[in-house]
Amino acid sequence: MNSSTLIINGNAIDKTKVLKFINADKKLLAIKLVREQAQIGLKEAKDIVEKLEIDPETEIDDSMLTTTKREFEDSAIENRQRQSRKGSHIIESNSTNKKNxxxxxLLLTIGILMYFYFSSKSIVN
Known part of the structure; x- marks a missing residue:
């Protein structure tokens, strides 16, 4: 294995790119990169990035993973479904607020018109 490549969950990740993010104080981008390319959970990606931050030469293997590739894909599908449900609810709520x-x-306009109508009648009488 090339020392600049990490093999995690059967996926090759450019270790130099991850270390570049870590050294530039962009740890979140490093975690995101590891998580997406290795198709692992957030906790595992965070643990890997933290180990690389402490010791860039550390060996990373699949034994530290608790989320399998299949579980990662299932959770991603669930998140997308949850977001689509939230989105439709927000749109419905916004249209209800506009209607209100x-x-x-309209009620204020009617009230103002009635005020002027009755106040003009009292001036004429």
Whole structure:
């Protein structure tokens, strides 16, 4: 194995790229890179990046993984489904808020018109 390549979960990851993010104080980008390319969970990716931060020459292997590739894919599908449900709820809520604002504006307009109508009648009498 090339020392600049990590093999995690059967996927090759450029170790120099990960270390470059770590050295540039962009640890979150390093975690994201490891997580996406290795198709592992957030905790595992964080643990790997932290081990590389402490000792860049450390050997990383699959024994430190608790999430399998299949579990990672299943959780990604669940997250997308959850987000799509949230999205439809937010859109529905926004349209309801718009309707409520329109109703309030119409009621205020009617109230103001009635005020002027009755106040003009009292001036004529």
């Amino acid at each position: 604002i329109i109703i309030v504006v």
